[in-house]
Amino acid sequence: MPLVHASLGERELAAVAEVFASGWPAGQGPRGKALEEELTRMYGVGDAVAVSNCGAALHLALLALGVQAGDEVIVADYTFPAPAQAVRYVGATPVFADVRADTGTVDVGAVADLITSRTVGVIAVDTVGLPADYEPLQQLADRHGLFVVEDAACAVGATYRGRMAGALAQVGCLSFHGRKGATSGEGGALLAADVKIAADARLRSSFGIGSIFEMGKVVGLPVPEFTEIGYNFKLSDIAAAILRVQLGRVGELLARRSAVAARYGELLAGEELLSLPVVPEDRTHAWQSYMVTLDARVDRAQVAAALRGQGIGCGHGTWASHLQPVFAPARACPVSADLFRRNLALPMHAELTADQVERVALALRGALREAVSPRALGGAA
Numbered sequence: 001m002p003l004v005h006a007s008l009g010e011r012e013l014a015a016v017a018e019v020f021a022s023g024w025p026a027g028q029g030p031r032g033k034a035l036e037e038e039l040t041r042m043y044g045v046g047d048a049v050a051v052s053n054c055g056a057a058l059h060l061a062l063l064a065l066g067v068q069a070g071d072e073v074i075v076a077d078y079t080f081p082a083p084a085q086a087v088r089y090v091g092a093t094p095v096f097a098d099v100r101a102d103t104g105t106v107d108v109g110a111v112a113d114l115i116t117s118r119t120v121g122v123i124a125v126d127t128v129g130l131p132a133d134y135e136p137l138q139q140l141a142d143r144h145g146l147f148v149v150e151d152a153a154c155a156v157g158a159t160y161r162g163r164m165a166g167a168l169a170q171v172g173c174l175s176f177h178g179r180k181g182a183t184s185g186e187g188g189a190l191l192a193a194d195v196k197i198a199a200d201a202r203l204r205s206s207f208g209i210g211s212i213f214e215m216g217k218v219v220g221l222p223v224p225e226f227t228e229i230g231y232n233f234k235l236s237d238i239a240a241a242i243l244r245v246q247l248g249r250v251g252e253l254l255a256r257r258s259a260v261a262a263r264y265g266e267l268l269a270g271e272e273l274l275s276l277p278v279v280p281e282d283r284t285h286a287w288q289s290y291m292v293t294l295d296a297r298v299d300r301a302q303v304a305a306a307l308r309g310q311g312i313g314c315g316h317g318t319w320a321s322h323l324q325p326v327f328a329p330a331r332a333c334p335v336s337a338d339l340f341r342r343n344l345a346l347p348m349h350a351e352l353t354a355d356q357v358e359r360v361a362l363a364l365r366g367a368l369r370e371a372v373s374p375r376a377l378g379g380a381a
């Protein structure tokens, strides 16, 4: 029973066969263009740029927003550390902001405390699929003239106050990695309210030159010139074709993951040795992961070993970025560090059966009892 499982099937395969027949498997072809149009409509943004992954989308976002060496960008700490890496790509300094203990999303009060004269923006993260507090965060950013980027890598299908995750800030970055809710193996997108930001990102995603596919259609022989240093962050048309099918399935796949989450909630309710994920009333979760927080008395490694011994995949969830050696020395984020120590991710994907979910819950309840000393359970007596 793996932790995650990508739901890719016959329809995605048929879409790939069409690309093979078309003779254009590379990026920025007709499928990529159609995908960008669909994303723009679906999210109601100014423009969408299909890219090779979410890390590339974050990098392009910071370049388009003009972040430079010496700038500080405040980043949510409890996450796969792609946001802080992106800040480093452009020579700027990531400043780690602690998170809410209940949701794991960035604590707006912590962000406020970190703003200096060098701060240019904030990257908030929709933690394993749960949107952050964008309204108060945007108000704070507006007061200080800062940009907000939404790392919505895990949040395809989630909502915040009725709006779609991915479109909750001026720039949103999506991941279509194989462990996310919609996938083409590897893939990503940048969503921008401002078409100029998207145009800058699109140009830099393609070595600073326009679409080679489009150029082939021009009559005559205009020779385009390179005016910017860019990268090759294009999404292939093979991946774009897969994603067009996957985007049509986001609702169906998320409904199945939500049912799994609801069932875990019922089966684990009242378990004193863990706390369940919290979803505030004003938002919905995309359930990229289902993480429970273990009681401090529980030996997490022992629980994980017991589950894995029964063929049940599990993991630590995500990272406290500031504790990663690559970012040392960094200021402390105690809440994030505590979640990093105590969270446990359980199997979560659209293919899990009711029986499997029950088996996980039962195995987890048993493993928890074994991984806590009876002395600790009984209190100080």
Ligand SMILES: *Cc1c(COP(=O)(O)O)cnc(C)c1O
Pocket (backbone or CB within 6 Å): 052, 053, 054, 055, 056, 079, 080, 082, 083, 125, 126, 151, 153, 154, 174, 175, 176, 177, 187, 188
């Ligand atoms: C997975 C993930 C990324 C990286 O996405 P890729 O598409 O693999 O580059 C970035 N940010 C967060 C929060 C993620 O979970």
